[in-house]
Amino acid sequence: MGARDEWDVLYKRDDLTVSEVRKVSGNPLLPGEVRLAVERFGLTVNNATYARFGDDSVIAFWRVFPGPPGYGRVPVWGFARVEESRHPGIAVGGRYFGYLPISTHHVVAAEPGDRGFVDITAQRDFLHPWYRTYELVGEPGPLDDRWALLHPVYPAAFNLADLLERQAVLGTQSVVITSASSKVALALVEELAARQVPIRAVGLTADRHTAFVSSLELYDTVVPYASLPSLKVAGPAVFVDLTGDPSRRAAVCERFRGELCRTVLVGFTHPTATVLPPPGLAGPEPEVFFTPAVEAETIAAKGADSYHLRYAASESRFVRYTRSWLDIRGGRGPEAIVDSFRTLIAGEQPPGVSSVLRP
Numbered sequence: 191m192g193a194r195d196e197w198d199v200l201y202k203r204d205d206l207t208v209s210e211v212r213k214v215s216g217n218p219l220l221p222g223e224v225r226l227a228v229e230r231f232g233l234t235v236n237n238a239t240y241a242r243f244g245d246d247s248v249i250a251f252w253r254v255f256p257g258p259p260g261y262g263r264v265p266v267w268g269f270a271r272v273e274e275s276r277h278p279g280i281a282v283g284g285r286y287f288g289y290l291p292i293s294t295h296h297v298v299a300a301e302p303g304d305r306g307f308v309d310i311t312a313q314r315d316f317l318h319p320w321y322r323t324y325e326l327v328g329e330p331g332p333l334d335d336r337w338a339l340l341h342p343v344y345p346a347a348f349n350l351a352d353l354l355e356r357q358a359v360l361g362t363q364s365v366v367i368t369s370a371s372s373k374v375a376l377a378l379v380e381e382l383a384a385r386q387v388p389i390r391a392v393g394l395t396a397d398r399h400t401a402f403v404s405s406l407e408l409y410d411t412v413v414p415y416a417s418l419p420s421l422k423v424a425g426p427a428v429f430v431d432l433t434g435d436p437s438r439r440a441a442v443c444e445r446f447r448g449e450l451c452r453t454v455l456v457g458f459t460h461p462t463a464t465v466l467p468p469p470g471l472a473g474p475e476p477e478v479f480f481t482p483a484v485e486a487e488t489i490a491a492k493g494a495d496s497y498h499l500r501y502a503a504s505e506s507r508f509v510r511y512t513r514s515w516l517d518i519r520g521g522r523g524p525e526a527i528v529d530s531f532r533t534l535i536a537g538e539q540p541p542g543v544s545s546v547l548r549p
């Protein structure tokens with residue numbers, strides 16, 4: 191161990207129930223590099239998704255923060271402070287939000303930009319800039335934990351709301367959303383309501399989550415997955431899938447084959463999820479929704495300033511709204527982190543509870 195107490199949490203890439211905490215001693219910085227001390231990060235199934243598809247997805251997430259052979263560091267989003275800098279444009283003490291490993295520290299080769307800096311480390315140049323951008327942020331505030339948790343996933347909800355708002359103009363009557371209890375899904379239906387998009391929101395969720403999701407009164411209809419055969423929706427309808435489960439996707443497409451006008455594949459919450467959709471889904475050709483690409487298209491069409499203004503207002507409203515139903519639990523140190531991640535991948539995290547952790 192060096193002068194700092196530094197460690198990584200390593201996960202076995204092919205078995206996420208196996209983890210190990212390994213002490214490390216940080217190498218001296220090269221010119222242009224900064225050493226970030228991780229302050230806190232949120233955990234949602236989004237992080238489990240990075241790990242589950244770390245080796246076989248289009249984006250190989252295990253390559254982002256590698257570990258020893260067979261192991262890797264799970265990517266998370268959170269706040270970090272510059273502890274040491276060999277970049278003349280980046281001061282020690284600056285606080286940033288970005289993509290981090292589950293570690294005490296992270297070293298990046300930084301290139302200052304408009305909103306913070308971009309990581310130009312060659313090993314990560316395969317990543318979309320979205321994952322390499324570190325946003326300069328202010329000092330900690332009362333909503334920081336919520337923001338750390340929701341800021342990484344809210345863009346998916348916001349951009350899906352744009353898609354559905356356009357669909358409503360074209361006559362779409364309903365949206366059917368699986369994993370209706372996920373943050374992305376709840377943020378999407380809350381945003382549709384705030385924009386008064388005239389579209390009926392129909393949510394499918396686990397039996398054990400149905401009462402909770404109904405109690406939020408965000409959807410027009412909420413039913414457990416088992417009720418799909420008797421569920422009716424007004425067409426034309428858009429299907430937004432967040433489970434990634436091939437049989438659920440196939441069942442929804444089959445049930446509403448006459449009503450669906452678009453099938454949008456967004457998430458992978460269920461452990462049975464596959465990256466590629468099963469072949470031969472009934473109804474429209476499925477579309478893979480990759481938020482960074484969709485957001486970049488909107489920014490190119492409407493301008494960055496107008497997008498970011500609209501986005502920030504919606505995100506801020508949703509983050510404040512979650513105070514009424516989302517219990518954020520803190521934790522510190524490797525044991526708390528490993529325990530929270532275990533709960534998450536075991537599917538034991540109730541939808542009204544999330545973890546924000548500090549190394």
Ligand SMILES: NC(=O)c1ccc[n+]([C@@H]2O[C@H](COP(=O)([O-])OP(=O)(O)OC[C@H]3O[C@@H](n4cnc5c(N)ncnc54)[C@H](OP(=O)(O)O)[C@@H]3O)[C@@H](O)[C@H]2O)c1
Nearest residue numbers: 234235239346369371372373374395396457458459481537
């Ligand atoms: N395409 C994109 O650009 C994009 C962007 C952001 C996020 N995403 C993806 O969207 C998904 C949702 O992310 P999130 O942050 O909103 O997740 P989240 O809030 O943590 O989702 C929790 C929900 O997922 C389901 N779930 C979790 N573990 C499960 C298990 N073991 N078995 C069965 N169901 C389980 C449950 O929903 P139900 O009981 O309601 O099914 C649970 O309430 C993730 O896969 C994420 O990677 C995609």
